[in-house]
Amino acid sequence: MLQDAHRGADALSMQELQSRYDLAVALCPVPALMADVDGRIRCANAALYQLFGHDPGSLTGQAVEVLIPQSSRDRHPILRGAFAHQPAQRSMGQGREVFGLHVDGSLIPVEIGLSPVPLGAETEVFTTVVDISERRLNERRLREALDASATAMVLVAPDGTIELVNTMACELLGGAPRDLVGRNVDSFVPHHMRLQHSVFRQSYLSAPRPRAMTSGRELNVVGLDGHATPVHVALTPINGVGGQRIMATLVDLTDIHAKEQELQRHNARLSALNDELTQFAYSASHDLRAPLATIAGLLELCLEDLAAGETAETRRCIQDALTTARRNINKVEQVLTLARAGLDAIPDERIDLVATAQAIWDDMSSKWTTRPGFTIVTRGTAWLLTERPTLETIIENLLSNAIRFRDPAKASHWIELCFDTRSGTHLTLRISDNGTGIGTADKGRVFEMFRRSARSDGHGLGLAIVQKHVRRLSGDIRLDSSPGGSRFTITLPLRT
Numbered sequence: 001m002l003q004d005a006h007r008g009a010d011a012l013s014m015q016e017l018q019s020r021y022d023l024a025v026a027l028c029p030v031p032a033l034m035a036d037v038d039g040r041i042r043c044a045n046a047a048l049y050q051l052f053g054h055d056p057g058s059l060t061g062q063a064v065e066v067l068i069p070q071s072s073r074d075r076h077p078i079l080r081g082a083f084a085h086q087p088a089q090r091s092m093g094q095g096r097e098v099f100g101l102h103v104d105g106s107l108i109p110v111e112i113g114l115s116p117v118p119l120g121a122e123t124e125v126f127t128t129v130v131d132i133s134e135r136r137l138n139e140r141r142l143r144e145a146l147d148a149s150a151t152a153m154v155l156v157a158p159d160g161t162i163e164l165v166n167t168m169a170c171e172l173l174g175g176a177p178r179d180l181v182g183r184n185v186d187s188f189v190p191h192h193m194r195l196q197h198s199v200f201r202q203s204y205l206s207a208p209r210p211r212a213m214t215s216g217r218e219l220n221v222v223g224l225d226g227h228a229t230p231v232h233v234a235l236t237p238i239n240g241v242g243g244q245r246i247m248a249t250l251v252d253l254t255d256i257h258a259k260e261q262e263l264q265r266h267n268a269r270l271s272a273l274n275d276e277l278t279q280f281a282y283s284a285s286h287d288l289r290a291p292l293a294t295i296a297g298l299l300e301l302c303l304e305d306l307a308a309g310e311t312a313e314t315r316r317c318i319q320d321a322l323t324t325a326r327r328n329i330n331k332v333e334q335v336l337t338l339a340r341a342g343l344d345a346i347p348d349e350r351i352d353l354v355a356t357a358q359a360i361w362d363d364m365s366s367k368w369t370t371r372p373g374f375t376i377v378t379r380g381t382a383w384l385l386t387e388r389p390t391l392e393t394i395i396e397n398l399l400s401n402a403i404r405f406r407d408p409a410k411a412s413h414w415i416e417l418c419f420d421t422r423s424g425t426h427l428t429l430r431i432s433d434n435g436t437g438i439g440t441a442d443k444g445r446v447f448e449m450f451r452r453s454a455r456s457d458g459h460g461l462g463l464a465i466v467q468k469h470v471r472r473l474s475g476d477i478r479l480d481s482s483p484g485g486s487r488f489t490i491t492l493p494l495r496t
Contacts, residue, residue: 014120018042021117021124031129037084037122039064039077051131053103064127069101087116087123100129109136152231152250158205158243160184160198172231172252174223185248188221190228208237208244221250230257265474272471291328295321346387348495353419353427354382360396361417365403372406372433373414380421385495390469395431397462398488402433405486410434426475427492434485443479 022043025032031048035041041059049056052067059066064080065073083090092098092112099107113128146153146166152173155164165173165180173180173188189197200213213219213233220228230253238245298321305314354376365371384391399415406413413434420428438446447467466488470477475492 017119021119021126025126028128031131033059033064033127033129034117035064035125035127037124039080042124048129051108051129052100067100069099069107072099083114083125084123087125089113089115109133152252154180154185154248154250155238156185156246156248158245160186160201163245169250172221172223172229172250174225174227179224188223190220190222204235204246205244208235208246210234210236229254269471272468291324294324298324346389348385349388351384351386351388351391352382353384354378356388356392357395357417357419360392361399364396364400368403372403373412375414375416377416377418378420379418380423382419384421384427384492386473386492390472394466394469394490395429397466398431401462402431402435402486405433405435407434407436407485421494424494426494427490429490429492430487432485432487437483437486438479438481443481446479447477 021034025034025043026045028045028047031045031051033041033044033048041062041064044059046056049059052059065076068076090113092114098110098112100110102108109132111130111132113130115126117124117126143164143166146164147168149166149168152169152171153164153166154162154169157163162181162183162185165177170176170180186194186198186201204211211234213235219231219233221231222228232251232253234249234251236247236249238247298317302314302317302321305311305317357376361374365374395417399417402415415431415433418428418430418432420430447463467477470490470492473492475490477491478489480487480489
């Protein structure tokens with residue numbers, strides 16, 4: 001319409017040309033006004049008067065600043081002067097907030113279009129004003145809906161630029177909206193995957209459809225702080241104003257992975273318990289059958305001796321039967337102790353490893369007339385956060401074995417306990433001795449229940465208990481042995 005008004009301007013008088021411009025403003029379907037280079041309003045249409053609440057005709061001759069909030073009035077003449085120096089069509093309000101001032105003092109969010117209009121030797125400015133209150137309301141409702149989501153949501157432009165993030169995305173990526181919007185989404189992918197991700201993104205845009213990015217593979221996002229988080233990503237194409245966009249929904253898998261790992265640990269413990277149950281069933285049938293048969297045989301002899309009047313022999317057989325029964329009752333109690341190990345929850349304590357080991361050694365070696373040489377070596381910190389009773393049982397059983405299996409053929413007997421935490425991730429505990437050692441045939445079975453050497457007077461449960469306690473602490477145990485002695489190496493994770 002302005003072009004029609006301007007066409008043939010050379011043939012029209014200034015008054016006729018202004019009339020045509022006034023008509024163009026009046027017929028404009030959106031709020032509009034015409035102002036001179038000094039910012040004085042020459043005319044405005046009914047839609048503009050209705051938008052700002054002024055009486056028809058009351059704005060004529062007033063400065064355009066009357067429609068601008070007080071906070072922006074001081075700098076507006078400077079901006080207006082810059083526009084007059086280099087007039088060109090431009091939009092105001094896209095990408096930033098611009099407000100108009102209603103006559104009642106309320107602010108109206110608007111987008112403003114400016115077009116320079118030559119009028120003889122002068123230039124006037126044709127201005128359109130669009131009320132975007134409804135759009136802002138819808139945007140606010142959309143943002144509230146996105147922020148209410150329990151998953152991170154990121155709106156991405158075709159070139160990979162992030163245009164919108166919700167609250168969960170800010171938490172996941174470690175920044176406020178102002179820190180994230182405008183960045184390329186590729187920058188949040190691990191560095192070694194960025195080039196590939198750019199190619200994947202372009203391929204997706206060629207045939208966009210709702211899909212999951214991480215089916216069958218693991219993907220991490222790297223926040224502004226450098227922290228990598230495992231995520232599941234779903235992509236949804238959105239067609240709207242401004243072209244196609246991609247909504248990426250990211251689900252933080254940290255808790256899920258932790259639960260999966262905990263489930264794996266539970267399954268491992270159940271598998272170990274099943275192994276122990278199988279081993280116990282075998283051991284119970286094999287190792288307890290013989291004592292019961294012995295007791296039964298002794299009782300049969302008692303009956304025969306009673307019938308023959310041999311009371312002394314009967315007494316001896318009963319005494320032997322009692323001795324066998326009591327010894328095996330004790331064995332059953334040890335088995336029950338092993339079965340109960342690891343069932344009760346025990347709080348962690350910060351333990352001084354050296355003081356704890358020394359106290360255990362002093363207590364158990366006090367009954368020996370000749371003590372073996374004992375050395376404690378520490379490499380790294382001497383403190384550990386763990387279950388005190390569980391760790392003490394491990395050390396006590398291993399030291400007890402080292403004491404009992406000394407080699408009488410050697411002039412001196414020594415035991416060394418070493419704590420090594422220099423890795424920063426785990427404790428390596430080594431108990432070494434120069435005892436008799438363990439034969440090659442027995443090495444693979446020393447941790448089985450009731451497995452004991454010919455020189456042992458115990459029940460063969462000590463190392464089985466040690467292994468179970470080590471597993472409880474999420475560690476592992478290894479044996480190295482030769483005729484020169486034995487060394488048990490335990491690895492436990494360090495916890496803070």
